[in-house]
Amino acid sequence: MTTAELVCPAGTPAALRTAVDAGADAVYCGFQNATNARNFPGLNFTPDEMAEGVAYAHRKGAKVLLALNTFPPAGKFGLWQEAADLGAKYGVDAMIVADMGVADWIRRTHPGQRLHLSVQAAASSPEAIRYYVEAFDIKRVVLPRILTVPEIRALAAEIPCEIETFIFGNHGLMVEGRCSLTNYATGLSTNMDGVCSPANDVEYRREADGSMSTRLGAFTIDRFAPDETAGYPTICKGRYRAPCQPDGYYAFEEPISLNLSRLLPDLMAAGVHAFKIEGRQRSRAYVRQVVAAFRAAVDAIRAGREPELANLLALTEGQKETQGAFKTKTWR
Amino acid sequence: MELTLGPIPFHWSAEARRDFYARIADEAPVDTVYLGEVICSKRAPFFEADLPEIADRLERAGKRVVFSSLAEIMLKRERKATEGLCAGEDGREVEANNAAALLHLSGRPHRVGPYMNVYNEETMAFLAGRGATHFALPAELPRASVAVLAARSKALGVGTEVQVFGRASLALSARCYHARAHGRTKDNCQFVCEEDPDGMDLDTMDGKAFLIVNGIQTMSRSYVNLSGAVPDMVTLGVTALRLGPQKQDMVAVAKVFRLLADGEIGPDDAGARLDALELGVPFSDGFWHGEAGYRRIAHAAAAGA
Structure with missing residues (x-):
């Protein structure tokens, strides 16, 4: 069984502190511009806030993962370089990248920097994942939400890096990074x-x-x-x-949220290293409740106890939840 | 200027494909034809046995043939098919549409397809360093970015290709929306997508034409038509123009773009000739202009002038 790191959303500095205090092993966050995939008004971090956020998380023993998970259009690459430079300066624990140019640039410019492959890179086969690992020394892949638990187990045996899967939150239907x-x-x-x-x-x-x-x-x-x-x-x-x-x-999917809390033990046994809670756009109260519930569940499973699965239905979109493709491939 | 015909994204019958490519070989003034299934691995067994003959026929007619790889790869059969294609035993070029294909092709000359995310010059340079010789760019890239990429491609000695006609690919999924519309799943789809050789219409609830479903792919309802921008692309250094196959008279479409690319006719004339084909589908060029993709900017500008 893996350590099952809990990776939690931090849309704002306040949400970062909330997630860390509620038991997040790691938080993910981005700057206030197009360099991350939640470039919404009122969200994300100024450079100073990022520096303070990293310091806060590190004091409490949590990691900070910087989301650099968009694709710079030609002519605007400098914005992504600046964001990566700042992240390296502040000592973020990993950068989550999707674009090959960005990954290659970070690997050359900040050679010791740990890289995670974003779900936006849409790497869904052992060959695609191996390509990114060999090309950019990727340490962890965030899997698209399209694989069943047995498929994830088989995949884990074939790839030379850690696996992170989504476990709760928005249930995007399109292959991420391939949607216009x-x-x-x-x-x-x-x-x-x-x-x-x-x-x-x-x-x-x-x-x-x-x-x-x-x-x-x-x-x-x-x-x-x-x-x-x-x-x-x-x-x-x-x-x-x-x-x-x-x-x-x-035509594509109903308004519905992903909730894999019941599959948590199976996913941990399948070799998933980290679980991602989606929701950088959500409130602090939401972050506190969801993070605390998953913290308790992961700790229980690691201690060999039956996890008490909190009722998270009230926090899902339209109060409807699904296990998507993870439970059965008939979802496809 | 190289004129290319992209792979057929729809589920056409084996007979329809043979007839289509026979006519392309004989009559269409395109330089390069991309062959193979890029959307759904379940379709390939229906026609892949015909591909060697189709490829030979096209080459005898003077066309270059490139095999395109699957855009989404997850299952064992998809992984094996991609590996086999990339082995390149018949010596033809392969266009990679997924990073899994890149694993097999790196270090050897290959093309990079429009389903790969090549948005910037750093990604282009990285892939060129690992053997990529030609890049078909994503449909949503605006002119400003294509200009930078075309300039960089000249310095790198690689080709740059832009889709100038046909439906734009807007999204891919693991789920089959054709099957879903008919109350089925991907595994028991019964190949219902074959009923829609130009894709299935999706309209909004108030009856406005919006999108197209093609199996796991969502496409633009409009046909991209960048005829107005072709002289500009020549100046920028774009080296190839791609036509996306539709269930239309693609020979007539190719002839218009051939004349335009060769400077025999101007963009206004080309636009009028494409309008005169009465394809029954609206045109769009919004992505090129950095606007909403469904919009037709050149047309509006001309009307306002």
């Missing part, structure tokens, strides 16, 4: 700008019949009856019409 849907609708790119469904392009529109349309740019992503709760318009969780679905359906 937001850019198609809004002109802002998930890969290059670090945004998905940017709030400035979101509109909630009350229709004449009392229904609510949620829109992104020029497109209606979903339509809700007057008594339904309207969700945030994310393209891969919207309802659409197809010739064989004339009344509309969730």
Whole structure:
């Protein structure tokens, strides 16, 4: 069984302290720009805040992982170099990278720096992972949320690095790092700008019949009856019409969250080294509850006890949860 | 300027593929044809036995043939197929669309496909140092970035390719959305995607055309049409223009882009000729202009002028 490091979201300095205090082994965070995949207004760290955050985490024995997990468009590479330089200066414990150019540059410029491969790199086979390990000395891969537990176990035996999997939070449907849907609708790119469904392009529109349309740019992503709760318009969780679905359906996935708390013992036995809780955009109260619950569960399993699985349903999107592909491949 | 025809992203029958490539060989003024299944490994057994003959036929007609690798690789059969393709036993070039292919191809000359994330000059230089000779860039890259990459590719001595026609790939998934629409899963899909040779329409709930489903892939509803930008691309040093195959008269499309790339006709004339084909699908060029991908900027600018 692995040490099962708990990797927790820190969207703000306050969330970082909350996560560390609630028992995070590591937190992940980014700067206030396009160099990370949660480039949202009001989130992330100034350079000074990053320096203080690293100091705080290290004092409490926790690690800081710097998210540099977007793809610099040609002509703007300098912004990613600056972010990596700052991270190295502040002593972050690892940098989470997706772009080969960024990985190669860090490896050459900061040779001792530990690198993790972001889920945005979409490395889902032993060969792809080995490529990144050999090319950039990657120490840990964050797996896409598409593999079953037996597949992860088989993968662990074939690759020369640690494995991190998501365990709780948003359940993205598209292969991360390979999705331009937001850019198609809004002109802002998930890969290059670090945004998905940017709030400035979101509109909630009350229709004449009392229904609510949620829109992104020029497109209606979903339509809700007057008594339904309207969700945030994310393209891969919207309802659409197809010739064989004339009344509309969730073409990709329902608004639903990933919750693998029940699979935690199986995943630890399968050789997963670290578990990632998604949610840098979530509140401190959310971070405290989820981190504390998983801290208790991991500790119980490592001590050979049955984990008490807190009811986290209230914290999931639309109060609906799934085990996605991890439980069964029929999800695909 | 090299004119290329990308791999067929849809599930066309073996017969439809043979007929399509026979006509391409005889009539389409393209220099390079990419062959092979890039989207779903379950489709390949239906037509892969025909590929050697199709490749020979295209080469006898003077075309260069490149084999494209799968974009998503997870299962054993996908890993084996990729390894076999990259062994390159028949001597043809391979275009890598996944890092798994790069593991096998590194150190030997190869191409890098549009499903790989080559967004910047550092990534391009890194891959060129490991044998990449030619880069088909991601569909969402704006002109400003293509300009930097084209300049760098000249210095590196490698080619740069931009998709100028056809649906843009917008997303890939592990889940098959064609199967899902029909209440099935990927494992028991019964190849329902074959019913939609140009992809399945997704409309918004208020009836607006939005996206296209093609198995595990989501594509633009519009056809990218960068005919207006081709003279600019020549100036920037882009070396190849890619046409994405659609269930349309691709020979006619290729002829327009051939004349345009050779400077025989101008972009206005080319645009008018493409409009005159009445393909029944809106055009877009938003990504090139750094705007929302579905938009058609050149058209709006011309209308406003």
